[in-house]
Amino acid sequence: MSADFTAIDFIVNGEKRSVEVPPMKRLLDVLREDLRLTGAKEGCGEGECGSCSVRLNGELVNSCLVPVLHAQGAWIQTVEGLALDGELHPLQHAFLHCGGAQCGICTPGMLMAATHLLAKNPHPSMAEIREGLAGNLCRCTGFTRIFESVASAAAQGGEGAHAR
Amino acid sequence: MSTHAKTRIVGVPLPRKEGVDKLLGRARYVDDIEREGMWFGATVRSTIPRGFIREIRFDRRIDWSEFAVVTAADIPGHNHIHLIFADQPCLADGQVNHCDEAIVLLAHRDKCRVREAVSAVQIEYEPLPAVLSIEESERQDVIVWGADNVLKSFLLEKGDVDAAWTSAAHIVEGEYRTGAQEHLYIENNGVIAEFNERDGVTVWGSLQCPYYVHKTLLAVFDLSEDKVRVIQTETGGAFGGKEDYPSTLASHAALLAMKSGHAVKMVYDRMEDLAATTKRHPSRVRHKTALDAHGKLLAMDIEIATDGGAYSTLSSTVLSRATLHSPGPYVCPNVRVRSHAWATNLVPYGAFRGFGAPQTIFAVERHMDEIAAAIGLEPVELRRRNFLHDGDRTATEQVMREPVILDKLLDRALKESGYHAKRAKFAKENRTSPVKRGMGIAAFYHGAGFTGSGERNLNSMAGVDVTAEGKVRVLVSSTEFGQGTNTVLTQVAAEAIGLEYDDVIMAPPDTSIVPNSGPTVASRTSMVVGKLIERASLQLVAMLRESVGLDEGFTRDEFFAACERHRTAKGEVRAHCRYEAPPNIFWDDQKYRGEAYPAYAWSVHVAQVAVDTVTYSADVEDFWAVQEAGRVLNPVLAGGQVEGGVAQGIGYALYEKVVLQGGRMANNQMTNYIMPTAEDVPPIHVYFEEIPFSHGGYGAKGIGELPHDGPAPAILNAIRDATGVSFTSIPLLPEDLFEKLATLENATEAAAV
Numbered sequence: 001m002s003a004d005f006t007a008i009d010f011i012v013n014g015e016k017r018s019v020e021v022p023p024m025k026r027l028l029d030v031l032r033e034d035l036r037l038t039g040a041k042e043g044c045g046e047g048e049c050g051s052c053s054v055r056l057n058g059e060l061v062n063s064c065l066v067p068v069l070h071a072q073g074a075w076i077q078t079v080e081g082l083a084l085d086g087e088l089h090p091l092q093h094a095f096l097h098c099g100g101a102q103c104g105i106c107t108p109g110m111l112m113a114a115t116h117l118l119a120k121n122p123h124p125s126m127a128e129i130r131e132g133l134a135g136n137l138c139r140c141t142g143f144t145r146i147f148e149s150v151a152s153a154a155a156q157g158g159e160g161a162h163a164r
Numbered sequence: 165m166s167t168h169a170k171t172r173i174v175g176v177p178l179p180r181k182e183g184v185d186k187l188l189g190r191a192r193y194v195d196d197i198e199r200e201g202m203w204f205g206a207t208v209r210s211t212i213p214r215g216f217i218r219e220i221r222f223d224r225r226i227d228w229s230e231f232a233v234v235t236a237a238d239i240p241g242h243n244h245i246h247l248i249f250a251d252q253p254c255l256a257d258g259q260v261n262h263c264d265e266a267i268v269l270l271a272h273r274d275k276c277r278v279r280e281a282v283s284a285v286q287i288e289y290e291p292l293p294a295v296l297s298i299e300e301s302e303r304q305d306v307i308v309w310g311a312d313n314v315l316k317s318f319l320l321e322k323g324d325v326d327a328a329w330t331s332a333a334h335i336v337e338g339e340y341r342t343g344a345q346e347h348l349y350i351e352n353n354g355v356i357a358e359f360n361e362r363d364g365v366t367v368w369g370s371l372q373c374p375y376y377v378h379k380t381l382l383a384v385f386d387l388s389e390d391k392v393r394v395i396q397t398e399t400g401g402a403f404g405g406k407e408d409y410p411s412t413l414a415s416h417a418a419l420l421a422m423k424s425g426h427a428v429k430m431v432y433d434r435m436e437d438l439a440a441t442t443k444r445h446p447s448r449v450r451h452k453t454a455l456d457a458h459g460k461l462l463a464m465d466i467e468i469a470t471d472g473g474a475y476s477t478l479s480s481t482v483l484s485r486a487t488l489h490s491p492g493p494y495v496c497p498n499v500r501v502r503s504h505a506w507a508t509n510l511v512p513y514g515a516f517r518g519f520g521a522p523q524t525i526f527a528v529e530r531h532m533d534e535i536a537a538a539i540g541l542e543p544v545e546l547r548r549r550n551f552l553h554d555g556d557r558t559a560t561e562q563v564m565r566e567p568v569i570l571d572k573l574l575d576r577a578l579k580e581s582g583y584h585a586k587r588a589k590f591a592k593e594n595r596t597s598p599v600k601r602g603m604g605i606a607a608f609y610h611g612a613g614f615t616g617s618g619e620r621n622l623n624s625m626a627g628v629d630v631t632a633e634g635k636v637r638v639l640v641s642s643t644e645f646g647q648g649t650n651t652v653l654t655q656v657a658a659e660a661i662g663l664e665y666d667d668v669i670m671a672p673p674d675t676s677i678v679p680n681s682g683p684t685v686a687s688r689t690s691m692v693v694g695k696l697i698e699r700a701s702l703q704l705v706a707m708l709r710e711s712v713g714l715d716e717g718f719t720r721d722e723f724f725a726a727c728e729r730h731r732t733a734k735g736e737v738r739a740h741c742r743y744e745a746p747p748n749i750f751w752d753d754q755k756y757r758g759e760a761y762p763a764y765a766w767s768v769h770v771a772q773v774a775v776d777t778v779t780y781s782a783d784v785e786d787f788w789a790v791q792e793a794g795r796v797l798n799p800v801l802a803g804g805q806v807e808g809g810v811a812q813g814i815g816y817a818l819y820e821k822v823v824l825q826g827g828r829m830a831n832n833q834m835t836n837y838i839m840p841t842a843e844d845v846p847p848i849h850v851y852f853e854e855i856p857f858s859h860g861g862y863g864a865k866g867i868g869e870l871p872h873d874g875p876a877p878a879i880l881n882a883i884r885d886a887t888g889v890s891f892t893s894i895p896l897l898p899e900d901l902f903e904k905l906a907t908l909e910n911a912t913e914a915a916a917v
Contacts (some may be wrong), residue, residue, distance in 0.1 A: 009343050036197035039189025041400070043350040044434045046835035081188035093186040096179045099800040102808065103646030104186030105193065105351040105400025133842040137834070139348050139401050140646045142811030143842045145804055 012037070012075045013081030027071050028052045028063035031078060039079035039108040043137070050136030054078045058144035060116040060135075077115075079108035082115065091115060091153040100149030102140035110136045114150045123154055173659040174862045177800040180651035181670065182398070184590060187743040192282055194354040194370045195395045199427035200762065202356070203232070204275040205420045206430070208268035208285045209440060210260035212508035213294035213827030214308065217258055223284035230450050231281060232424035234269040239419065241386030245411050251309075252475035252512065254384050254415045257290070260289070261308065262474035262509050263828040266412070266439040271420040271428050294509040296827050298469045301506035305495055308474070309507030312899045315472040316480035316505045318487045320756045322559050323498035323882040324753065328463035332454035336535045337345060340451070340527035341893040344471075344822040345444035345815070347516055348839050349645075351400025352408055353441055354431030357417035364391025365418045370399045371410035373683035374641050377527070378675050380411035381418060396673035399645035403812070404515030407685055408477055410443045438832035442514025445470040445482055445505070446707075449490065449527035454498075459541045461496040461550050464559075468524060469505035473512035479505040484515075486520030487762045488550015489873075491559045492528035493570055493609045494550040499559040509827055516686060517812065521610055529587055529606040529877030533884055543881065545585075547607050548574065560760045565748075568857050570607060575788040576851060577605065577768040586772065594886065600775045602886025609770045611761030612793075612866030613688040616751035619762070624682035626696035627740035628657055628704050629671075630727040636661060636701075637671040639740075640681035642693045644670075647868050648801035649713055651688050655797055656694050656861050660701035663720060679740065687866020690797055691763065696741055704739035710858060746859040763857045763865045767791035769810070769874030772846075773882035777909075780902040782883055784814055784846045789871060792853040795863030799852075802867055806850045809871025814846075815839045817876035819894045 002106040006023040009016070019034045031037045040063055043049035047062040054063045055077040067105070082089040091114050092099065092150075110133065117124060117132035125131060129150050130143075138146060139159060174610045185191040208284055220235065222228055236243050236257035241761060243257055244250040256267045268285050279377065293306045297389045300306070300314045309315060355369030364387050371377055374394040394414070405669050413430060416710040417427035420428040443501065468486055472479035483505040491499050518525075536546040551570040581605050613619050627639040638657050644650040644789040654668040661668075681693050708714040711734060714726040727737045751758040773788040789806050796802045807893070819838045823830040833839050856863025880891050889904060 005624075032196075037189075040190075041193070041760060042195070043352075043353065044834040046434075046833060048377070049350055057428050083188055088184070088187065093183075095187055095772070096183045097177075098799075099177075099180070099804045101180065101183055101186050102648075102804055103351070103399065103401040104182070104191055105349075107186050108189045130842045132537070136349075137350060137839060137841065139350055139403070139839065140808045141804055142807035142809075142848055143845050144807040145800070147842070 006069065008068050008072055009025035010071050011071060012076045013078060013109055016117065023069040023125040024067045027066040027068050030068045031063060035148055037078050037080050041105055043105070048137070050113060051106045051108070051109040053112040053117055053136060055112055060113055079111050082111060090156055095110055098149040098152055099145040100141065106136060106138045110138060110146060117150065118154055126151070165588045168725065171659050171862065173655050173665055174797050175795065177663050178651065178655060179800060180648065180801070181654055182644060191395060191398045192369060193400050193773050194356060195431045197356060197368060197397060199356055199358065200384065201426050203270060203271045203273050203426040203428045204272045204278050205428045206278045207266045207416065207586040208270065208282050208287070209264040209266055210256065210265065210287065212263055212289050212291055212793065213263050213296065215259070215289040215291040215914060216727065217256065217260060217267065217287060218290050219288035221286040221288070223286070223810050226281055230272060232271040232420050234419045234423050238423060239384060242383045244567065244851045245415070245747045246383045247408055247477055248475045248480055252477060259752040262310065262511050264511055266416060269416050269420050270426045270609050272767045279544055289424050289431055294827060296448070296508055298401045298471050298506050298825070301508050302469065308509055313507045314504055314833065315476045315507050316483050316759045318501070318503045320487055320499065320559060320757055325463045325465050325498045325500040328498045332462050333457040334539045335452065336456045336530045336538045337452045338534050338854050339892060340449045340530050341532045341894050342523045342526055344446045344513065344824060345516060345820050346438060346837055347403040347405030349401030351402060352411050352432045352434060352437040352498040352865055353406065354444040355410065355413060355414045355417045356429045357421040358427045358429055359418055359422040366393045366740065367414045367418060368395045368397050368412055369410050370406060372406045372643055372645060372685065373394050374643065374673055375680045376408065376683060377411050377414045380415055384415045385418065389479070396417050396643045396676045399643065399785065400643040403517045404519065404685065405442060407515040407683065434834060435832050438555035438837060439829045440511060442512060445472065445479065445513040445520065445523065447486070447523035451527060451655030452530045453535060454556055455535065455539060457548050459539055459546055461494055463498040464491050464496050466490045466501045468501065468506045471508050471510065471513060472505040472524070473508055473510045475512045477512040479513065480484050481615065482520040485525045485611070488611060490524035490528060490616065492525065492532070493552050493607055494912065495552050495556045495764065496559070508649055510824070513897045517809065517810065518869045519686065522813070522816065522873050522876065525606070525873045526614060526876045529608060530880055533881045534890060536822070539750055543605060544574065544578065558760070560757050562726065562759050566763060566857060568766065569855065570852060573766060573768045573790045573792060574607060574851060577770045577788055580790070580849060581772070581784045581788040582849060583770055586875035590886065598777050600777060601881040602773055602888040604771045604773065604878045604882030605768060606874040606881065608873045609764040609766050610687065610866065610870040610873055612691050612763045612765055613761060614686055616753060616758070616760060620745050621693060622682045622743065624692065624696065625740060627679060627700045627738060628697065629736060636663060636668045637695055638668065639671045639678045640693055640806065641673060641678050642674065642681045642685055642689050642772070643673050643684045646807060648798060649684065651691050651801060652694060652797040653697050657701045659862065661705055661723070662718070664722065667720065687868045687870065690864040690868050691794070691860035692743065694797070694864050695859060696743065698861050699741045700739045703741060707739055742816065754819040762859060763794065765791060765793035765865045765867060765870045767874055769878040771878040771882045772876065773879055775901065777905065780898040780905065782818055782901060784879055786850045787846050789874070790851045791870060792855055793830050793867040793870060794857040794860050795854055797862060797864050802852065803850045806871040809844050810848050810875050811840055813872045813875025814879065817879040817894050818896055821897060843910055
């Protein structure tokens with residue numbers, strides 16, 4: 001291993017994964033380039049848009065702001081880890097039927113923020129949904145149908161799936 | 165006929181066609197794609213707004229042999245971006261005309277190395293005087309484009325405006341300004357290009373109009389049509405921002421691919437995308453309006469000036485739409501519109517949802533409230549007295565042959581919003597509350613499809629075919645970037661043929677596979693292309709009846725069996741058709757007279773706004789959007805279009821400011837270019853009235869742009885209602901509110917002492 005590289009071991013979407021990468025490489029780039037998990041997107045590269053959102057040890061993070069070294073030994077969940085055995089997660093199902101996704105580029109991050117919100121607060125009020133998604137920008141929907149999707153998933157017990 | 169018939173699939177809220185891929189994170193956007201041996205491209209850009217390029221120096225500390233380096237001298241064909249005029253170079257050659265203009269292209273196998281190398285290329289300039297505003301361009305002291313800085317001008321005249329002033333009971337004048345607006349699609353511009361002698365150029369990219377890119381590449385590489393292939397990848401938002409710019413970016417990546425011998429990916433980061441790509445045209449609109457004693461419009465004299473930036477790009481067509489929407493949805497016997505798009509040394513402004521209409525609708529709808537105040541009428545009443553109705557003539561003398569139901573839309577908007585009761589309540593509360601609330605309305609139309617003879621000239625073609633696997637495919641170059649193209653066009657085909665939604669798929673948006681159904685712009689996809697798919701689908705069924713005796717009332721299995729019999733007998737199973745203009749459509753391009761648009765969508769917006777006189781923030785608390793856009797093909801998607809457009813319109817009015825310093829965008833980050841977040845967007849209540857339009861796909865008219873036209877005037881009208889103070893310029897930020905309201909408060913206090 002080159003001196004510039006560090007071995008990182010973590011759990012990604014329930015699987016043990018190891019990479020050898022520069023320690024300051026962004027978690028986003030490690031996910032996209034080294035693990036070929038391209039669900040998380042880069043929208044701004046400065047933590048404003050939230051399209052790179054993933055869950056790290058149960059917290060919602062902007063993976064463009066996380067050096068991979070911080071993810072050593074961590075539990076990470078990305079959008080690819082939401083569906084189980086090809087079955088859409090209740091949130092994905094709600095987004096599909098309520099019109100919560102349009103161009104789809106913010107959707108992976110939005111789904112992770114919504115998953116995180118429901119994990120912490122299974123029955124959020126509309127104000128709590130707004131607050132929970134305020135770090136994720138969507139330019140297509142005006143957010144209305146995203147709120148509706150989250151509320152609909154919550155009403156159907158969408159919080160159950162967060163434990164995976 | 166079909167527009168009034170009961171439908172099974174059209175009008176049903178079926179889930180988005182590509183929705184599952186997007187939700188699972190497996191949809192492939194351009195930056196998710198890798199090609200064998202792929203390199204990465206970067207761009208060296210001008211740092212001054214105008215000047216001669218005297219020398220390009222490459223820092224000797226870098227081993228340039230590892231890089232592919234491209235300048236204008238490497239272009240094998242024509243050094244211009246093909247659009248309306250050929251004035252914009254693909255790469256600056258000898259002179260730059262705006263900041264962030266591309267001069268040198270670099271590619272390297274290492275993404276980080278190529279970014280670092282950009283700053284190691286030094287450009288020596290001999291600066292020239294630059295023009296950085298509409299007013300400077302109008303003065304014509306410095307000529308930066310053509311003979312007079314005028315990229316385009318129009319004169320629209322109806323009746324005799326000058327004769328009307330003397331007989332008027334009231335004359336009201338006003339000036340209104342709108343700022344630039346960034347699309348802020350969450351996916352930045354990006355492409356991948358490959359080049360080889362045998363196949364020519366292949367480009368994958370985030371784009372709206374594959375055939376626009378195709379046409380530019382033909383010219384830049386001087387290749388025949390079969391040697392250029394453009395494939396749209398999943399596109400993460402566009403809003404007009406990926407209408408013309410991808411032609412430039414695709415040319416750049418393809419030049420680097422030719423020079424390097426590798427596939428080359430160029431994906432902009434946010435700062436580069438914000439600084440270097442198109443925005444909405446800034447505008448200044450002046451109104452002088454004559455009315456009779458009853459508040460009926462006698463004359464409208466309108467002057468429009470837009471900032472087009474350094475090259476003509478789409479400024480002429482944006483100005484055309486701005487001109488045609490400037491008189492608003494009103495009847496007026498005398499109208500004159502004089503409009504100019506001015507050249508400046510700024511990044512060329514381009515297409516953005518609404519395409520000139522939001523600018524001039526802001527002006528006319530703000531002006532209507534100023535007129536109402538000046539002549540002592542309620543804003544609602546003034547509009548009602550002047551609305552267009554069936555049979556009336558617009559400013560271009562277009563007779564309204566289709567039903568116009570503005571009164572009904574207004575009634576519904578007032579009822580749903582509780583407009584009158586709320587205004588009365590707020591007027592009482594505002595006397596003592598530091599938070600002033602108000603209600604504002606805007607009424608407007610949006611012409612669907614290309615302007616005037618545009619659709620005839622496009623001569624679009626679309627089709628359907630049937631695959632050996634037993635799927636009907638929709639063959640169009642119309643692209644999906646969130647609006648729902650895939651969903652509504654497959655709904656139309658399934659409906660027309662008599663199949664299920666899942667039986668129909670989209671052919672890949674690849675110029676080597678699909679015909680040119682025109683650009684995906686101008687709210688034309690559901691209406692124009694939808695109609696083509698409806699016709700092609702019916703044609704396919706008719707063909708199968710004739711060729712292999714497909715029976716009436718066929719089942720799904722019988723249909724696909726017939727397709728296979730046809731395939732065996734005749735080869736492919738396919739039907740195509742070309743655009744046919746609705747009858748009685750006449751447009752005079754010289755006099756700007758006639759049927760400006762085949763159809764109009766109509767809307768009334770109501771905004772409830774609270775202005776905090778302590779913090780000077782203005783918040784939209786509630787919003788109602790009532791519209792008639794023909795038949796709604798998919799209620800969930802159509803509702804989403806309206807909500808998204810309203811949210812962008814709220815940003816346009818209150819949040820989004822492009823700050824220029826010395827001709828460069830100074831706030832080219834999401835940190836300081838602010839769009840509305842989940843906490844800023846109010847509840848948006850959406851209501852459709854449906855009147856099927858017989859020349860649109862299953863009765864549809866355009867819906868995509870309409871909702872962006874109304875929020876800004878409705879919000880500023882509400883702020884006037886709340887505070888009694890007129891604001892005439894957007895974006896209207898807290899500091900702007902502070903400046904005017906605090907000055908007025910101080911004056912009031914001083915008077916009291």
